[in-house]
Amino acid sequence: MPENKGLEGVVVANSKISSIIGSQLTYGGYEIDDLAENALFEEVVYLLWNDKLPTEQELEAFNKELFDLMSLDDNIYKHFELYPLDKVHPMSAVRTGLSLTAHFDENAEDKSLEASQQKAVRILAQLPALVAAFARLRNGKDVVKPKEGLTYAANFLYMLNGEESTDTEIEAMNKVLVLHADHELNASTFTARVCVGTESDVYSGVTAAIGALKGPLHGGANEQVMAMLKDIGTLDKTDSYIQKKFENKEKIMGMGHRVYKEGDPRAKYLKDMSKKLTDESGNSELFDISKRIAEIVKEEKGLLPNVDFFSATVYHSMGIESDLFTPIFAISRASGWTAHILEQYADNRLIRPRAEYIGATDRKYEPIENR
Numbered sequence: 511m512p513e514n515k516g517l518e519g520v521v522v523a524n525s526k527i528s529s530i531i532g533s534q535l536t537y538g539g540y541e542i543d544d545l546a547e548n549a550l551f552e553e554v555v556y557l558l559w560n561d562k563l564p565t566e567q568e569l570e571a572f573n574k575e576l577f578d579l580m581s582l583d584d585n586i587y588k589h590f591e592l593y594p595l596d597k598v599h600p601m602s603a604v605r606t607g608l609s610l611t612a613h614f615d616e617n618a619e620d621k622s623l624e625a626s627q628q629k630a631v632r633i634l635a636q637l638p639a640l641v642a643a644f645a646r647l648r649n650g651k652d653v654v655k656p657k658e659g660l661t662y663a664a665n666f667l668y669m670l671n672g673e674e675s676t677d678t679e680i681e682a683m684n685k686v687l688v689l690h691a692d693h694e695l696n697a698s699t700f701t702a703r704v705c706v707g708t709e710s711d712v713y714s715g716v717t718a719a720i721g722a723l724k725g726p727l728h729g730g731a732n733e734q735v736m737a738m739l740k741d742i743g744t745l746d747k748t749d750s751y752i753q754k755k756f757e758n759k760e761k762i763m764g765m766g767h768r769v770y771k772e773g774d775p776r777a778k779y780l781k782d783m784s785k786k787l788t789d790e791s792g793n794s795e796l797f798d799i800s801k802r803i804a805e806i807v808k809e810e811k812g813l814l815p816n817v818d819f820f821s822a823t824v825y826h827s828m829g830i831e832s833d834l835f836t837p838i839f840a841i842s843r844a845s846g847w848t849a850h851i852l853e854q855y856a857d858n859r860l861i862r863p864r865a866e867y868i869g870a871t872d873r874k875y876e877p878i879e880n881r
């Protein structure tokens with residue numbers, strides 16, 4: 511068995527984008543607490559891509575750039591007619607849809623720095639439109655185009671719900687997007703870097719990353735948390751449900767982390783938001799169940815909630831369908847993926863580790879009739 515199964519603890523890149531030390535997370539040197547409490551998601555994206563926060567004029571120009579690219583090509587809306595929307599997971603739809611947007615970018619194969627930066631803007635602008643369009647069309651509703659003058663978070667909610675959201679909802683969505691934007695070499699970001707390390711293009715890197723985020727051990731855990739909460743149903747059933755999971759050696763979704771052993775600094779914001787939003791939406795028992803799960807898992811396994819645990823009830827309280835939780839994570843993390851892709855291009859070397867061979871040896875080919 512390799513010493514670092516799953517590459518645990520192995521440092522494979524230098525990066526200026528985000529840092530994790532103990533339970534401290536920073537983006538470009540800014541504490542996550544500072545950004546979560548004060549920043550617009552657009553400012554954070556600008557920071558990840560430019561290693562500086564934007565001035566007012568820079569932010570205004572950036573918002574215009576994003577807005578101008580936010581509407582999808584009509585052919586992308588039309589492609590949703592090609593398959594049974596109600597049978598396809600939104601993360602699969604986003605994986606295909608994002609890849610498809612490349613075909614309507616005449617510079618798709620241009621890997622110059624300028625074209626790659628432009629692709630990052632385009633991807634970040636189009637992902638919320640893609641998720642919202644899929645979600646509306648599968649529910650028999652018309653697509654809603656973005657509205658000028660709204661923030662990124664507000665525009666996503668507008669395209670999803672077809673009406674402007676309340677300040678509380680917009681603030682919550684903005685904070686969720688800020689908290690999920692980047693996280694060093696998590697599995698999907700690493701995937702993106704491996705992909706473009708072959709000198710492949712930005713769309714390929716992001717499409718590969720979406721595939722990696724989908725898995726339940728990574729971004730897909732938030733959807734599974736909601737499924738677990740629904741399965742449990744009432745607070746009194748929580749203890750026995752979790753004990754049964756332990757007996758069956760099943761993992762509790764949203765708990766534990768490869769890097770954070772003393773707690774995920776993002777989780778406390780999501781917990782506070784979950785408490786507030788579940789109270790306001792009449793879902794407080796879901797918060798109570800979550801809190802009890804976290805207590806049991808901490809007592810029995812010493813594991814703490816990660817970013818996916820309380821985000822489930824935040825989204826649910828905002829009326830968002832549970833299979834859209836991971837696509838929302840993807841919208842936010844696209845900012846980090848593209849920042850890492852650009853960083854990888856800037857100082858690239860093919861990423862190609864080795865495996866220790868443990869299979870059979872000295873075999874000889876047998877003609878098929880003799881096997």
Ligand SMILES: CC(=O)SCCNC(=O)CCNC(=O)[C@H](O)C(C)(C)COP(=O)(O)OP(=O)(O)OC[C@H]1O[C@@H](n2cnc3c(N)ncnc32)[C@H](O)[C@@H]1OP(=O)(O)O
Nearest residue numbers: 726727728729731760761762763764765766767768816818
């Ligand atoms: C955005 C994100 O990606 S955050 C992570 C989202 N994923 C989840 O929430 C899924 C649940 N959590 C997990 O599967 C893990 O904690 C991970 C994948 C996040 C990190 O895992 P790793 O560092 O690789 O730990 P690993 O999976 O090797 O587990 C180590 C031990 O802790 C146990 N363990 C880890 N997480 C959990 C959990 N959530 N529930 C129960 N037991 C757990 C494992 O069963 C294992 O026990 P063992 O040594 O007795 O076999």
Ligand SMILES: O=C([O-])CC(=O)C(=O)O
Nearest residue numbers: 693695696697768816817
């Ligand atoms: O860093 C990780 O391994 C997973 C994670 O929390 C993230 O991607 O936000």
